[in-house]
Amino acid sequence: MNFKKSILFILILSMLSLAIVGCSKPSEEIIAPEENIEEKLNELKIVASTSWTALMAEAAGGNNVTIIAPVELRHPPEYDFKPSDIQKIQEADWIIMAGYEPFMNKILESNDISEEKIIKVTTTNTYDNLVEQTRLIAEKLDTVDLQQEWEAEFTNAFDMIMGKAADNKVENTRVLVHTHMAAFTRALGYDVIEVFGAEELSPAKMGELANLKPDLIIDNYHNPQGMTIAELSGAKRVELRNFPGPEHGSLIELFLDNASKLDIN
Incomplete structure (x- = not known):
């Protein structure tokens, strides 16, 4: 009787082992390499x-x-x-x-x-x-x-810049701005009274712009045209960049640098 029980026990263990092996998958199928x-x-x-x-x-x-x-x-x-x-x-x-x-x-x-x-x-x-x-x-x-x-x-950097621009009340600053800096300047909230460039400015046009008595002239570093206007009007002139320079590791750094040049910091 004990011999029969032993044989039965061995058969049950064998069947269970086969069932487990049959249900398992090769290790390479279980762990699929993730793409780096x-x-x-x-x-x-x-x-x-x-x-x-x-x-x-x-x-x-x-x-x-x-x-x-x-x-x-x-x-x-x-x-x-x-x-x-x-x-x-x-x-x-x-x-x-x-x-x-x-x-x-x-x-x-x-x-x-x-x-x-x-x-x-x-x-x-x-x-x-x-x-x-x-x-x-x-x-x-x-x-x-x-x-x-x-x-x-x-978004965090731009919100910070906009907050400081509001603190500086830039909406009260009357600005002449180069055409390639106009969108950025308007986005900051400045009072843009006239846009100049990128075509060559005649002496008459420069005199006309100077007579507008701007508080600030925002010029284009890559093609500056506001030097004579600044001399005639006595307004402060700032050159901003569109194309990042060697000192800019990201667009965020460029934005922060331009804001700093405008004393928005």
Whole structure:
């Protein structure tokens, strides 16, 4: 009787072992390797026309962005490209540009570059536009989560700037502003009495603008035109940047720097 019970017990254990083995899966199926997003981004070749479009790409989540026009240039769209730039663009997975860069248009026209990898953006330094454009880039790069992290940081920085602008009562400051700085200036709340440039100003036009007696002249670092107006009117003149310089590691740093130049800090 005891022998029979032992045999039965052994049979039950054997059946249970087979059942467990049959239900289990190979270890490689249980633990699927997760894709390393950072590694994927590092492998992605992103080429940007200027420092402006490059920092927009980085704000959207792009990594290791190659810039064609040197950051040190005062007016990057005037850059004269080199043969090595053509190769960079040919090998790029994505190309970020605004469309007004002559050197980029020449390269694209003379080489077989797929339009599907070109992302054209609107370069205007306002909060709403930069949020919209970085979202657009992020959708292409599949980096929406990274863009949202940047957007939250950008929102905090911009809210701080706007709060200090309100404290400074900038709405009471009468401003003459260069056309390429007008959107940013209006967004801060200044009283813009006239916009000048980007066409060459005649002596008569400069005299006319000076006679408006502005409190402040906000000029364009990349193409300054307000020096004579400032001399004639006696108003303070400040040069702001659209294209980030070597000292700007992000669009947020550019915004903070421009605000600082306006004594909004």
